Amino acid sequence: MRHCQEKFFTTHDGCQFFYRYWPALAGRPRGAVVLMHRGHEHSGRIAHLAEELNLPDFAIFAWDQRGLGRTRASSGPALSMNVSIRDTDSFHGHLRDVYGFAHNQTVVLAQSMAAVIASAWVLDYAPDLRCLILASPAFSVRLYVPFALPLMRLWRRLRGEFFVNSYVKARLLTHDPERRRSFAADPLIQRPIAATALLELAEMGQRVVDNAPAVISPTLLLVSGRDAVVRHEAQHRFYERLGAADKARIYVPGAFHDTLGERDRADSVAACRDFIVRCFAGPTARPCLLDADRHGFSRRVQDQISRPLAACSLRGMYWQLQRLLIRIGAHFSEGLRIGRETGFDSGGTLDYVYRNQPAGTNAFGLFVDRLYLDAIGWRGIRQRKAHLEELLQKALALVQEQGMPLTVIDVAAGHGRYVLDALKAASVAPQDVLLRDFSEDNVAAGQALIRERGLEDTVHFEKGDAFDRGALANLTPKRSIGIVSGLFELFPENAPLRAALEGLAGALAGGAYLLLTNQPTHPQQEYIARVLQSHLAGRPWVMRCRSQAEMDQLLEVSGFEPICRLVDQWGIFSVTLARRRDLPA
Known part of the structure; x- marks a missing residue:
């Protein structure tokens, strides 16, 4: 029998989250299995899998999500699904920092609502997981009240946040009489769920299904045949669109929603174990996305909306x-x-x-x-600015800790307002800032803004081409922080991006940091292509959205390693803090 240790970790916003840890039974663990419980429950409800999976050479973890179980006291109720995604990233950072488990040594096994959170985390943060197992993911929840979601949106607009009690009874979850009794008697079960979280779950489920081609981690999907809680159609559509080269789908006839807590779950659990063992039997082959601008789903979407x-x-x-x-x-x-x-x-x-x-x-x-x-894209732009400011402060603090010069370069600053606002909010002031842009009008507007703020001694603005690899690489002195914000989203081809990133690798010192924005998806992509014009000779503004996995591969081949990421609640924009690999001595 495994011995369970009870521990806590600290999230991105300082909350203490409870988790259970079952060390491997002998020797160095081959990897880690992270169990994510369904909504309303807690890690104790999925703890039986630590034994039933029969993986003695794996460390196993299960954590109480925000607002649930023994985490609720320190975190309060979960009001946002996006925060839950960031919590997930925090926990995996804890596994890396404390236990030494990299993403490619980690399995995520998630049920129901947690399966949506896990899928969205994989989509937004692009971890190089060994494999992903989704049991009855709640991509589309059955809400039996007609027009439930529109009515909830209206009521929330009129009255503010409110909570909805779950209609799900134990008899809808499992045929197992003992699990039914324990569910009904469990004092840690939280039936209320915030309306915002429920509405965001619906939006997130749709977003994950629509962008399933960007999920490339090996994936096993378990579908319960008699699920009265979630719809099958969205699960099958997700699987059929899934971008993973290694994927499997198991239909469990007769099973209720709690697929891995069913009375006759032995075969389902064995399928999970076999999938994990197979994925660890050899190296994981991840598809190369460096030519996704010429082949792949994002190029097909671009061609479709520009036709x-x-x-x-x-x-x-x-x-x-x-x-x-x-x-x-x-x-x-x-x-x-x-x-x-x-x-x-x-x-x-x-x-x-x-x-x-x-x-x-x-x-x-x-x-x-x-x-x-107030268009959703512009709201995302402003959230991107806030995330850029947050990560720039982090980068400045890291540079200061390492004793490097506090120097910054932005290769496509526009008017420079977002950079100057970010630097003004930073607790650490840089010694020298170089802003560049290809447009002479932008340079003139930026120089005027610098004069208006009285920053001529530390901030300089010059004309420059962000895609000129040689010009960037030859800039001196080498800077400690580079910024590329809102530029790569405008160019569908990858060759210019590689030129810019390789040039920046030369413009930055070894161990320096890069702040980079990306647009993995956009809900108004066709509207923008059909209606709005670009600054490029008035041509239509046709975007190609890059998956985060594609952008990370571009960073990797250019000499950068992502270390931190923030994503807005709609999954439109990400801001990544990456580190320039040390240059050879």
Whole structure:
């Protein structure tokens, strides 16, 4: 029998989370298995798998998620699924730092709502997991009240946050009479769930299914045949779209929702064990994504949204109407006017979005401009700015700790407002900041902003091409922090990105840090391609979204190692803090 140790770890926001740890029975463990319990429950409800998996040479962990079990007292209720994703990243950082388990030595086995969280974490943070096992993932929850989600959104808007009690009874979870009795009597079961978390679960489940081609970790999916809690259709669609070269799906006829807590679960548990053992039998072959700009699902999406439409077709007329509305709105809305004149991806547009102050020719224009600035993409841009500021502070602190010069370079700064705002908020002031941009208008606007803030002694702005590998590599002195924000999202090809990253590797000292933004997905990708124009000679703004796994591979071949990442709640933008590998002596 394994001996269970009870421990705590500290999350990104300072909360103490409870977890259970079963050390390997003998010798050095081959790897780690992380068990993630279903919603409303806690790690004790999945602890039986520590023995039943029969993996004596693996360390096994199970943690009480935010707001549940013995974590609830220190964390309060879980109000956001995005926070739960970041909690998951915190726990795996704890496994790495305390127990020495890298991602490629780790298995994640998650059930129900936790399976959605785990999938979203793999999608957003791109860990190099040995394998992922999802049991009855709650990509689409059965809500038996008609129009439940729209009504919840309306009520939350009117009354603020509220909680919904789960309708799920023990008899809907399992045929096992003992597990039914223990579920009903367990004082740690938390039936209420925040409306925000439930709404975000629905959105996150849809996002994960839509972007399943970006999930490339070996994956086993278990589907319960008589699941009254979640729908099968979304699970099968996820599997069929899954980007993993090594994947398997097991349909368990007659099983209720708690697939691995069922009365007759031995075969399902054995399938999990066999999948884990097989994945550890040899090295994991991960697909190379360096040519995903020419092949793969993101290129297919790009081609689809850039394909011309017949002007007389219904879709063609719909998008013509949308473009007409933008042209009309530009006469009243300042934001639309700037976008029409300079491009909706220009530095001027981004500077306006960062300011977030609606302007227009009249009350109608103000109303339209507010709607424009509240578009989900612009909200993501502003959250990206906040994440960039947070990680820049972290980078400055790390550089100071290591005794390196506090020097910063941004190779495509636009007007530079986001960098200057971030530096103003930082507790550690850099000694020298170099801002560069290819646009002379942006350089002039940035220099004026520097003068306005009285920063001429430490901040300098010059014209430069971020994709000129040689010019970047020859910059002196070598900087300790580099920034590339909002640039790579505008270019679908990977060759320019590699040139920029390799140039930055030369512009930075060994052990220096790079802050990099990425756009793995966008819910308005076709709207942007069909309606909005780019700064590039007025061409349509056609984006190709790069999966985080693809961006990480580009970083790796260019000499960088990601060490920290923040992602917005919609999964649109990520900000990565990467470290430049030490240069040879």
